[in-house]
Amino acid sequence: MSYRKVPYENLKKFCTDVFKGYGYSQEESEDIVDVLLQADLFGIESHGVQRLIRYHRSLMQGKIHPDARASVISETPVSAVLDAHGGAGQLTAIFAMRKAIEKAKNTGIGFVIMKNTNHYGIAAYYSLMAAKEDLIGLSFTNTEAMMPPTFGRQAMLGSNPIAVAMPADPYPFSYDGSTTVVPRGKLEVYNKKEEPLPNGWGVDEKGLDCNDAAVILDNIINCKGGGILPVGGSSPLSGSHKGYGYGMMCELFTSILTGGPTSNHWRRGETSQSFIAIDYGMFGDKKEIRQHMSTFMQELRDSNKAEGQDRIYTHGEKEFENEKVRKTEGIPVNEKTEAEMREIAEYLHLDYEAYLG
Amino acid sequence: MSYRKVPYENLKKFCTDVFKGYGYSQEESEDIVDVLLQADLFGIESHGVQRLIRYHRSLMQGKIHPDARASVISETPVSAVLDAHGGAGQLTAIFAMRKAIEKAKNTGIGFVIMKNTNHYGIAAYYSLMAAKEDLIGLSFTNTEAMMPPTFGRQAMLGSNPIAVAMPADPYPFSYDGSTTVVPRGKLEVYNKKEEPLPNGWGVDEKGLDCNDAAVILDNIINCKGGGILPVGGSSPLSGSHKGYGYGMMCELFTSILTGGPTSNHWRRGETSQSFIAIDYGMFGDKKEIRQHMSTFMQELRDSNKAEGQDRIYTHGEKEFENEKVRKTEGIPVNEKTEAEMREIAEYLHLDYEAYLG
Numbered sequence: 001m002s003y004r005k006v007p008y009e010n011l012k013k014f015c016t017d018v019f020k021g022y023g024y025s026q027e028e029s030e031d032i033v034d035v036l037l038q039a040d041l042f043g044i045e046s047h048g049v050q051r052l053i054r055y056h057r058s059l060m061q062g063k064i065h066p067d068a069r070a071s072v073i074s075e076t077p078v079s080a081v082l083d084a085h086g087g088a089g090q091l092t093a094i095f096a097m098r099k100a101i102e103k104a105k106n107t108g109i110g111f112v113i114m115k116n117t118n119h120y121g122i123a124a125y126y127s128l129m130a131a132k133e134d135l136i137g138l139s140f141t142n143t144e145a146m147m148p149p150t151f152g153r154q155a156m157l158g159s160n161p162i163a164v165a166m167p168a169d170p171y172p173f174s175y176d177g178s179t180t181v182v183p184r185g186k187l188e189v190y191n192k193k194e195e196p197l198p199n200g201w202g203v204d205e206k207g208l209d210c211n212d213a214a215v216i217l218d219n220i221i222n223c224k225g226g227g228i229l230p231v232g233g234s235s236p237l238s239g240s241h242k243g244y245g246y247g248m249m250c251e252l253f254t255s256i257l258t259g260g261p262t263s264n265h266w267r268r269g270e271t272s273q274s275f276i277a278i279d280y281g282m283f284g285d286k287k288e289i290r291q292h293m294s295t296f297m298q299e300l301r302d303s304n305k306a307e308g309q310d311r312i313y314t315h316g317e318k319e320f321e322n323e324k325v326r327k328t329e330g331i332p333v334n335e336k337t338e339a340e341m342r343e344i345a346e347y348l349h350l351d352y353e354a355y356l357g
Numbered sequence: 358m359s360y361r362k363v364p365y366e367n368l369k370k371f372c373t374d375v376f377k378g379y380g381y382s383q384e385e386s387e388d389i390v391d392v393l394l395q396a397d398l399f400g401i402e403s404h405g406v407q408r409l410i411r412y413h414r415s416l417m418q419g420k421i422h423p424d425a426r427a428s429v430i431s432e433t434p435v436s437a438v439l440d441a442h443g444g445a446g447q448l449t450a451i452f453a454m455r456k457a458i459e460k461a462k463n464t465g466i467g468f469v470i471m472k473n474t475n476h477y478g479i480a481a482y483y484s485l486m487a488a489k490e491d492l493i494g495l496s497f498t499n500t501e502a503m504m505p506p507t508f509g510r511q512a513m514l515g516s517n518p519i520a521v522a523m524p525a526d527p528y529p530f531s532y533d534g535s536t537t538v539v540p541r542g543k544l545e546v547y548n549k550k551e552e553p554l555p556n557g558w559g560v561d562e563k564g565l566d567c568n569d570a571a572v573i574l575d576n577i578i579n580c581k582g583g584g585i586l587p588v589g590g591s592s593p594l595s596g597s598h599k600g601y602g603y604g605m606m607c608e609l610f611t612s613i614l615t616g617g618p619t620s621n622h623w624r625r626g627e628t629s630q631s632f633i634a635i636d637y638g639m640f641g642d643k644k645e646i647r648q649h650m651s652t653f654m655q656e657l658r659d660s661n662k663a664e665g666q667d668r669i670y671t672h673g674e675k676e677f678e679n680e681k682v683r684k685t686e687g688i689p690v691n692e693k694t695e696a697e698m699r700e701i702a703e704y705l706h707l708d709y710e711a712y713l714g
Contacts, residue, residue, distance in 0.1 A: 074639075074641075076464075076465050076639050077464070077465075078435060078464055078465045078466050078639070079465055079466075079639045079640065081640055081641065107433075107434070107435055107464075108433050108434075108435045108436055108468075109435050109436075109466050109468065111465075111466065111635070111639075113640055136609070148660075148663070149657050149660065149669050150669070150670070151662060151663055151666040151668065151669050151670070152657075152660050152661060152662060152663060152666075152669045153661050153662065153663040153664070154660040154661040156656065156657055156660050164602075164605075164606050164609070166609050166613070173605060173609070175602035175605060175606065177596075177598070177599045177602055179599075181589070181595060181596045182596070198594050198595075200595055203663065206663070206664045207661075207662070207663025207664055207666070208663070208664055225661060231588060231589050231596040231599045231600070232538075232588050232589065232596075232600075233595070234663075237555050238538060238555075238557055238590070239534075239538045239539070239588040239589075239600075241534070241670075241672070242534045242536075242588045242600075243588070243589075243596075243599075244672075245521075245532035245534055245672050246603065248521075248530060248532060248671075248672060249521050249532065251653070252493070252521070252523050252530070252650070255649075255653075256523070256646060256649055256650050256653065257637060257640045257641075257646065258640070258641075259641055259645060259646065259649055262649075262653045262656075264653075264656060264660075278468070280614060282431075282433050282435070282436045282468075283436065283438055283470055283614045283615070284431075284438065284614070284615075284616055288616060289613060289614065289616065292612075292613055292616055292619075293609070293613050296608070296612075296613065296619045296621075299513065299619075299621060300506050300509075300513055303505075303506065303509050303511040303513050303621075304509060304510050304511040304564075304582060305508060305509060305510065305564070306505070306508055306509060306510040306560065306563070306564025306565070306591075307510070307563045307564055307565055309508040309509075309564070311508065312506050312507070312508050312509050313507070313508070313598075314605075315598070315601075315602050315605060
């Protein structure tokens with residue numbers, strides 16, 4: 001599949017006008033697009049503009065409600081419960097993390113939970129919102145079920161990512177990963193390439209090792225059993241119960257706290273999420289703590305490499321490097337995605353060539 | 358090695374008098390022993406009474422300061438910074454979690470960090486302290502370095518366990534696990550049995566796969582390189598960067614926030630820990646949320662088993678079952694541990710036979 005590099009600003013302008021076309025304000029559209037394109041800037045194509053067509057269809061089919069805005073159900077000085085009313089996941093999640101940040105600045109901690117929402121893109125976007133305000137940020141979301149528990153063959157937990165960010169120099173610590181060995185998008189890539197999956201990624205409907213991405217994806221979509229293994233694989237010997245445990249931690253901080261459906265009962269528009277911001281200044285001098293983190297991260301990068309390896313990364317490093325390159329050199333967009341974008345432009349009466357020709 | 362079952366109450370009385378012998382009060386001794394024997398009740402022999410000799414020697418050699426008590430350095434309504442001054446890890450950790458619980462009851466959240474402390478036993482003890490008060494509990498500790506980062510061959514992070522507990526019925530959710538594939542104790546067991554390690558647990562000083570527990574343990578103790586892999590193994594294909602990421606999350610919540618030495622600079626008496634309690638009542642009706650958690654855990658246990666498996670566990674379940682049996686039938690103590698206990702009794706002029714004969 002061929003790729004073309006598209007200037008970031010042009011892509012941003014186009015996508016913003018697309019969301020305005022669905023009825024979002026200029027500011028709201030910019031917020032949604034900022035999440036979407038941050039994935040492309042980071043080099044996470046699966047979560048970037050290639051998903052525009054999915055959002056387009058969801059909005060057209062009424063699966064995402066364009067008029068829905070998050071509302072506050074209840075709050076305390078350190079917490080809030082929000083309802084997204086089935087609105088755009090990015091928009092309501094930004095609202096939620098802003099609220100968590102505001103509370104952290106006032107009290108030290110803000111813990112905000114959100115119910116009845118949709119897919120919010122990359123979890124790291126929200127933890128990094130806090131880091132940009134010189135706070136620790138965490139973000140959790142449940143998803144439709146795709147992880148069987150250890151010794152199980154029925155998908156019961158979602159991919160349930162956990163994202164954590166901490167300010168540091170020259171770039172923050174930013175961890176963002178599903179609690180499954182890989183997220184579903186990775187299986188989709190193997191499926192498109194018709195390549196067998198590496199061992200230890202998935203199990204079939206009997207709970208037995210399976211290297212066929214098509215089988216596992218079909219089983220997830222149709223709830224036939226099997227799924228993607230927890231990080232740590234299928235046996236407690238390799239730490240299966242640990243990935244299952246992190247998945248449970250995510251489920252606790254999302255669907256359990258909101259009272260929403262757990263991943264095994266997931267329904268569109270009823271995803272649960274949470275957003276935590278922590279002002280680490282309550283533990284000491286912020287400059288010193290930040291410097292301590294930066295020093296440790298530098299020591300990690302400088303530490304001795306395994307034979308055959310020439311570089312050790314800290315979490316987020318690759319993504320920030322990608323961002324620097326892509327902001328100047330453009331974002332690679334594949335031809336299939338471009339065809340979808342032209343379709344959307346036509347539907348909304350936007351002149352695609354004028355933006356990206 | 359032969360085991361003898363010892364009544365829990367007798368063992369408790371003996372151990373309590375041992376710690377009183379070191380100068381701790383009745384109440385303090387009971388607290389320390391409660392942590393120690395909770396490990397034995399849960400069936401986690403490595404962290405139980407078999408460690409008494411280590412505490413004995415550390416106290417005798419002045420490595421743990423029997424007079425040290427935790428003090429509060431600073432606090433806010435939602436947080437506190439404590440200094441353990443090199444005291445007994447269990448005692449200072451109980452003090453810290455009690456403070457977190459008190460804050461959570463007042464404000465919704467208590468986030469307490471502790472510097473200059475020692476090994477605190479099983480991390481789950483503290484998260485479960487919060488769960489007993491109908492709160493969510495979390496606990497983190499760094500340790501001496503034993504985990505090389507992905508692509509590294511130098512141990513830079515500790516085993517860095519994360520413990521999370523949430524009240525539920527008939528028993529709570531209680532996750533407690535190192536962010537390495539296995540904790541060091543597991544390697545010690547293989548070493549004693551002179552059995553080769555399963556693949557994917559450890560790497561040698563070159564960062565290459567290693568099945569020899571003795572080599573890895575010696576390398577850790579003498580900082581020669583290599584160590585125990587992060588959960589997810591050695592390759593990002595199996596999620597190595599995820600275990601490394603959870604290890605970083607633990608390091609952030611311990612040594613980074615306290616300003617203490619990160620695991621690669623760990624020194625005895627300078628371990629860092631944190632304790633978080635969350636009153637989930639700020640998110641809704643507590644009975645409903647607790648019931649939601651209980652229902653999900655039951656659904657997990659009831660879900661379809663993989664071929665060849667007959668049971669799915671929720672986290673903590675095995676431990677609570679062990680506890681029930683051991684409280685009535687006694688705690689298995691091995692002969693080597695008993696010999697050490699006799700040595701301690703002699704030193705403190707306690708009549709071992711009167712307690713455990």
